Amino acid sequence: MTASLQQRRASRRSAVRASARTAGPSGWFAAPALALFFVFAILPIAGVVLLSFTSWNGLGAIELTGLDSWKRVLTDPVTVNALVVTAKIMIFSFVVQFPISLLLGVFTAGMQRYRAVLAVIYFVPLLLSSAAVAIAFKALLDPNFGVGAIKGFEAFRQDWLGNSDLVLFVVVFVIAWQFVPLHTLIYQGGVKQIPRSLYEAAEIDGAGRVQQFFSVTLPQLKYTIITSSTLMVVGSLTYFDLIFVLTGGGPGYATRLLPLHMYLTGFRANDMGAASALGVILIVVGLLLAVVLQRLGGRDRAASQMEGA
Amino acid sequence: MTPVRPLRTNNVVGSRWPVAVIANETETTMSLTPKRSLTVGAAVLAGALALTACGSSGPNQTSGSSGGGGSSTATMWGLSQAPFQGVLDTSVQSWNDANPDSPIDVEFFAGEDYKPKVRTAIGAGSAPTFIYGWGGGVLKSYVDEGKVLDLTPYIEENPELKDRYLEAVYENGTVDGKPYALPNSYSQPVMLYYNKTLFEEAGVEPPETWDDLMDLVDVFKKEGVAPFSVGGQSRWPELMWLSYLVDRIGGPEVFESILNNEPEAWSDPAVIEALTKIQELVRAGGFIDGFSSVAADNRADQALLYTGRAAMMVHLAGAYSGIKGDAPDFVANDELGYTRFPAVEGGEGDPENVIGNPSNFWSISADASEEQIDTAIGYLTDEMFSDEYVDSIIEAGSVPALVDVKDKLSQSENKDFMETIYEYASSAPNFQLSWDQALAPEQGEAMLTNLALIFLDQQTPEEFADAMNATLAP
Numbered sequence: 001m002t003a004s005l006q007q008r009r010a011s012r013r014s015a016v017r018a019s020a021r022t023a024g025p026s027g028w029f030a031a032p033a034l035a036l037f038f039v040f041a042i043l044p045i046a047g048v049v050l051l052s053f054t055s056w057n058g059l060g061a062i063e064l065t066g067l068d069s070w071k072r073v074l075t076d077p078v079t080v081n082a083l084v085v086t087a088k089i090m091i092f093s094f095v096v097q098f099p100i101s102l103l104l105g106v107f108t109a110g111m112q113r114y115r116a117v118l119a120v121i122y123f124v125p126l127l128l129s130s131a132a133v134a135i136a137f138k139a140l141l142d143p144n145f146g147v148g149a150i151k152g153f154e155a156f157r158q159d160w161l162g163n164s165d166l167v168l169f170v171v172v173f174v175i176a177w178q179f180v181p182l183h184t185l186i187y188q189g190g191v192k193q194i195p196r197s198l199y200e201a202a203e204i205d206g207a208g209r210v211q212q213f214f215s216v217t218l219p220q221l222k223y224t225i226i227t228s229s230t231l232m233v234v235g236s237l238t239y240f241d242l243i244f245v246l247t248g249g250g251p252g253y254a255t256r257l258l259p260l261h262m263y264l265t266g267f268r269a270n271d272m273g274a275a276s277a278l279g280v281i282l283i284v285v286g287l288l289l290a291v292v293l294q295r296l297g298g299r300d301r302a303a304s305q306m307e308g309a
Numbered sequence: 310m311t312p313v314r315p316l317r318t319n320n321v322v323g324s325r326w327p328v329a330v331i332a333n334e335t336e337t338t339m340s341l342t343p344k345r346s347l348t349v350g351a352a353v354l355a356g357a358l359a360l361t362a363c364g365s366s367g368p369n370q371t372s373g374s375s376g377g378g379g380s381s382t383a384t385m386w387g388l389s390q391a392p393f394q395g396v397l398d399t400s401v402q403s404w405n406d407a408n409p410d411s412p413i414d415v416e417f418f419a420g421e422d423y424k425p426k427v428r429t430a431i432g433a434g435s436a437p438t439f440i441y442g443w444g445g446g447v448l449k450s451y452v453d454e455g456k457v458l459d460l461t462p463y464i465e466e467n468p469e470l471k472d473r474y475l476e477a478v479y480e481n482g483t484v485d486g487k488p489y490a491l492p493n494s495y496s497q498p499v500m501l502y503y504n505k506t507l508f509e510e511a512g513v514e515p516p517e518t519w520d521d522l523m524d525l526v527d528v529f530k531k532e533g534v535a536p537f538s539v540g541g542q543s544r545w546p547e548l549m550w551l552s553y554l555v556d557r558i559g560g561p562e563v564f565e566s567i568l569n570n571e572p573e574a575w576s577d578p579a580v581i582e583a584l585t586k587i588q589e590l591v592r593a594g595g596f597i598d599g600f601s602s603v604a605a606d607n608r609a610d611q612a613l614l615y616t617g618r619a620a621m622m623v624h625l626a627g628a629y630s631g632i633k634g635d636a637p638d639f640v641a642n643d644e645l646g647y648t649r650f651p652a653v654e655g656g657e658g659d660p661e662n663v664i665g666n667p668s669n670f671w672s673i674s675a676d677a678s679e680e681q682i683d684t685a686i687g688y689l690t691d692e693m694f695s696d697e698y699v700d701s702i703i704e705a706g707s708v709p710a711l712v713d714v715k716d717k718l719s720q721s722e723n724k725d726f727m728e729t730i731y732e733y734a735s736s737a738p739n740f741q742l743s744w745d746q747a748l749a750p751e752q753g754e755a756m757l758t759n760l761a762l763i764f765l766d767q768q769t770p771e772e773f774a775d776a777m778n779a780t781l782a783p
Contacts, residue, residue: 059432060454142609143599144618161542162601164765250544251601252762267425269751270450
């Protein structure tokens with residue numbers, strides 16, 4: 001390295017910094033989005049935080065009761081149980097969905113025609129609403145009139161939705177059935193963007209299929225994995241409609257996860273104060289998870305993924 | 310050497326610089342002068358606001374159809390439940406034809422969606438004129454907040470509004486002795502249904518006492534048939550067992566003290582004994598395998614009865630029309646039996662007491678305009694329970710909650726069933742509203758969940774009582 005190169009680099013760096021201050025699209029471009037975000041996200045969240053310090057049955061006057069709702073929520077074993085159930089569903093969902101959707105994504109990214117056809121078939125669950133999926137599975141899993149009633153499928157005659165130990169895995173399965181297509185789509189897009197030249201180079205270096213996958217595909221998909229994982233993990237905090245229709249949180253409290261617990265507390269038990277406190281917990285947990293996952297991606301977002309391309 | 314290899318090793322300088330430069334260039338070309346960008350931003354913002362304004366003005370124009378006071382059209386939210394929806398729709402239609410100046414606008418919702426929706430609307434002061442309800446704890450919470458009209462003056466003016474109903478049913482629309490809701494549909498006592506064919510094959514009679522019932526469990530298990538079907542997944546069918554057993558063992562007073570929030574009311578020996586009996590029945594294999602996966606909302610529980618997989622079922626009177634619709638031959642061949650819930654030996658409760666839904670009700674919103682109230686009272690007086698209204702309820706296999714329908718019932722094709730229901734409903738010393746409706750909503754929700762744990766044998770009766778005592782208001 002010569003001195004002049006270092007000088008040039010330094011001056012270029014300061015130029016970049018200077019232009020970042022003066023140039024670039026104006027901050028006003030964000031105004032419409034910020035205005036909508038403020039009205040539809042910030043204001044309601046502020047409302048929820050306020051409500052969590054009150055006691056309100058949804059009908060009468062709202063009474064300020066300080067930390068009462070919080071105390072009730074935090075000492076309630078059902079809340080703790082809801083957090084545990086949420087964590088279990090989150091972890092199991094990730095463990096099931098991540099490998100399946102990654103492999104399917106890589107598979108469907110291939111150029112062969114039959115793979116394109118298969119890809120279309122895989123995406124069908126994505127077109128169905130959660131409520132429809134839940135109602136369909138509820139019927140299929142009925143021990144007397146569901147799949148188990150077909151000759152030869154007697155092994156499916158289980159107490160799928162009524163056995164507290166089994167039901168969690170049923171829920172994880174149905175969630176995976178519905179959401180694997182979305183993540184497959186994300187990975188398929190990610191894989192298709194990896195330059196052919198990387199694979200050619202790897203081939204010349206003597207890497208086989210498997211080694212190519214681990215040394216080229218996986219590292220190149222780093223940001224795709226982060227995006228998809230964020231959606232999976234934070235998304236499991238929003239699984240509500242599917243589980244609400246499929247199990248209603250039951251049997252007992254076995255599938256009563258945090259968002260469902262919030263809904264049932266607010267709209268079935270009409271305890272809006274406690275439901276708001278649960279809502280705040282949900283927001284905090286969601287934000288923390290999103291931040292952690294983004295950090296996992298490394299701080300240097302400008303670092304190239306294309307080294308050698 | 311291939312051309313690829315040098316590129317791979319040329320990492321730091323080769324790749325990082327160009328990327329930064331390109332980014333910088335795009336930024337520059339994108340930039341605008343501060344002044345101009347301000348105008349653009351303001352224009353976009355104005356456009357966005359205009360868009361949202363358009364968006365909200367649309368529904369507002371039509372919101373007269375579902376809004377609160379001020380409008381002259383009375384609004385009505387009904388339940389999309391057969392046969393009620395059809396009956397109501399026809400009746401409103403005929404009212405509107407006869408009274409074009411004071412029309413009613415009716416909308417229908419599914420039961421579980423309706424409850425939170427109407428509560429939110431009432432809380433927000435935009436309730437429909439006609440509020441559909443079940444009486445009980447929910448009605449009381451509306452009354453406590455002054456959200457529904459006291460109907461006393463209208464009944465004094467026109468006693469027919471009260472006198473046409475069965476007394477025990479009418480009582481369910483009152484709070485502290487004052488009427489706030491009038492019955493609008495049919496009585497649904499909870500019955501014990503059984504499959505006559507299976508009973509004949511086994512050579513047994515329907516149970517009259519709890520001991521009979523427990524004996525039948527062994528009989529049917531030997532036959533390879535499940536003794537009872539129950540839609541455990543939907544939770545509320547399990548409640549019918551608890552409420553009947555408590556009533557049979559301890560009489561209506563036990564639940565009365567629970568309703569009055571008396572301390573430790575759930576620890577009453579009758580409640581503990583009822584829960585213990587339920588668990589004995591569960592452990593004896595009284596309910597079909599996997600009953601916690603059986604849903605009542607798709608009538609899978611009823612299907613078990615008419616397909617001969619279960620011998621008996623405890624269910625609302627409405628199950629009759631459900632089974633008749635799904636398996637007409639089963640009913641036509643007289644295979645469907647029905648009787649009272651059995652007595653418990655030594656119990657204090659009268660075996661003629663019934664549990665169930667005495668009727669559904671109309672309340673009138675306190676936020677309604679004078680014109681809307683006039684329309685509502687006019688409809689309740691002149692149109693509801695017209696001959697056509699009563700006939701179509703009876704035709705569907707349900708019994709209107711009225712005094713003078715006996716003659717009509719005896720002409721119906723479901724004569725036997727209808728007369729039984731009428732007899733049970735009208736002669737019952739006590740017609741107890743389903744507990745989940747009678748209790749305040751927060752207690753009802755906790756009760757259903759804890760009861761599911763009892764049926765799953767994951768909770769003892771004492772733990773149930775402790776959990777429920779904690780929900781009693783001080």
